[in-house]
Amino acid sequence: MxxxxxxxxxVNILPVQFCMVWxxxxxxxxxxxxLRVYFAxxxxxxxxxxxxxxxxxxxxxxxxKSLLQSSSISLIRQAVQQLEASNLxxxxxxxxxxxxxxxxxxxxxxxxxxNMLREIHENNRDKIIAVPxxxxxxxxxxxxxxxxxxxxxxxxxxxxLVKKFGEFKGCCKAAWIAKLFGIDEKRxxxxxxxxxxxxxxKKISTPQRILNRYGQWVSLNLxxxxxxxxxxxxxxxxxxxxxxNEQKLQPPPKPSSHPPDDLRNQQTSGTLEIPSSxxxxxxxxxxxxxxINARSQRLWNQAIGLKLIKPNQADQINFFSAIAHALRxxxxxxxxxxxxxxxxxxxxxxxxxDEFNGLKRLKTLETAYLNPISANTLQIADVGGVDQAxxxxxxxxxxxxxxxFAKKGMRGNILKLAQHNGALKDWxxxxxxxxxxxxxxxxxxxxxx
Numbered sequence: 001m002x003x004x005x006x007x008x009x010x011v012n013i014l015p016v017q018f019c020m021v022w023x024x025x026x027x028x029x030x031x032x033x034x035l036r037v038y039f040a041x042x043x044x045x046x047x048x049x050x051x052x053x054x055x056x057x058x059x060x061x062x063x064x065k066s067l068l069q070s071s072s073i074s075l076i077r078q079a080v081q082q083l084e085a086s087n088l089x090x091x092x093x094x095x096x097x098x099x100x101x102x103x104x105x106x107x108x109x110x111x112x113x114x115n116m117l118r119e120i121h122e123n124n125r126d127k128i129i130a131v132p133x134x135x136x137x138x139x140x141x142x143x144x145x146x147x148x149x150x151x152x153x154x155x156x157x158x159x160x161l162v163k164k165f166g167e168f169k170g171c172c173k174a175a176w177i178a179k180l181f182g183i184d185e186k187r188x189x190x191x192x193x194x195x196x197x198x199x200x201x202k203k204i205s206t207p208q209r210i211l212n213r214y215g216q217w218v219s220l221n222l223x224x225x226x227x228x229x230x231x232x233x234x235x236x237x238x239x240x241x242x243x244x245n246e247q248k249l250q251p252p253p254k255p256s257s258h259p260p261d262d263l264r265n266q267q268t269s270g271t272l273e274i275p276s277s278x279x280x281x282x283x284x285x286x287x288x289x290x291x292i293n294a295r296s297q298r299l300w301n302q303a304i305g306l307k308l309i310k311p312n313q314a315d316q317i318n319f320f321s322a323i324a325h326a327l328r329x330x331x332x333x334x335x336x337x338x339x340x341x342x343x344x345x346x347x348x349x350x351x352x353x354d355e356f357n358g359l360k361r362l363k364t365l366e367t368a369y370l371n372p373i374s375a376n377t378l379q380i381a382d383v384g385g386v387d388q389a390x391x392x393x394x395x396x397x398x399x400x401x402x403x404x405f406a407k408k409g410m411r412g413n414i415l416k417l418a419q420h421n422g423a424l425k426d427w428x429x430x431x432x433x434x435x436x437x438x439x440x441x442x443x444x445x446x447x448x449x
Contacts, residue, residue, distance in 0.1 A: 008356065029082070147191050200221055290335065321350045
């Protein structure tokens with residue numbers, strides 16, 4: 001594992017995995033969209049790295065669509081199917097697994113992948129490439145810019161292997177990248193120059209003899225970590241950096257047209273605070289509602305009820321990241337800014353630092369969805385409206401689980417989901433069905449298998 005700290009987080013990908021997915025694309029086993037979906041799946045997995053390791057994972061094509069910022073759900077599903085058919089990965093709602101050996105490939109793609117891997121220095125073939133998440137998102141959102149993505153990956157293969165003198169740097173010739181990925185050398189040179197001009201990489205002064213033999217030295221611009229305001233926690237540790245271009249993307253303090261009802265009447269950070277005992281209201285959000293965990297959780301439930309967001313893990317991460325963004329950026333009207341982001345789905349304005357703070361806060365929350373079922377939640381004595389004298393403990397347990405999963409909109413085999421999260425380990429199918437018969441449901445496994 002690469003032990004170096006990368007501000008904003010990094011995803012560890014092997015050189016062979018880059019070769020495998022590119023070879024599958026060049027051999028036309030997968031489309032260009034499928035290649036971008038491949039890296040989007042890495043990002044989906046990375047988004048949950050700050051959550052508790054035992055938390056329930058929920059991956060959806062809707063989340064992929066938001067990461068790609070384009071394409072339809074049906075096309076994305078087809079892309080995932082292509083990746084699975086090519087044996088590059090396996091995907092389910094609860095798990096993503098990436099293949100890491102060329103043996104799983106067949107035909108022309110296997111040959112191309114082997115040839116690509118041989119072009120990489122033998123000492124570097126097994127080294128993990130720590131891909132910064134902001135670079136990963138750049139790849140995901142590169143649309144049809146094939147040369148740009150190939151140049152990015154080529155530079156990552158040379159700059160993220162070894163940290164020298166406090167920075168990740170390396171050198172390679174445009175001809176090497178062109179040969180490795182099967183693209184035009186001149187276009188690689190233009191793409192590299194553009195990436196340097198945009199600030200993703202820094203050009204290092206290189207003697208002419210080195211240029212001729214090894215190519216231009218560059219270093220990856222990691223952006224020195226800065227302190228990012230984190231009003232929802234007491235931590236003052238360094239947060240991931242904000243990319244210099246992100247400030248230009250901030251949404252205006254008021255929507256340009258058709259503002260949501262009561263948006264201009266939102267309370268600001270310097271106005272009257274609502275007592276903590278009063279329930280928060282979506283049409284009258286206060287600064288306390290954004291700062292206090294319990295009140296923010298109530299807002300989350302209200303937003304689900306208003307159908308502004310869905311009760312899934314991706315939207316929950318977006319929701320709390322939007323709170324972090326509003327508290328950091330909204331100097332005059334953070335509550336109105338937060339409402340606008342959620343109501344208009346402006347998730348693209350959330351920076352890496354906002355997501356970092358949102359995930360950090362989620363980790364401290366005892367949310368029912370991220371940890372839907374645990375041994376501690378099955379306290380039968382706390383269930384209201386149930387006469388325990390009429391039902392056995394097993395039947396009451398089934399009743400509670402049904403109701404909780406229905407509230408969260410979670411579908412699937414309830415018994416298996418509960419066991420996946422550490423509960424009902426001593427249960428089997430027969431015991432579950434017996435408890436269901438006692439309830440008189442007549443539907444095995446709640447009818448949502």
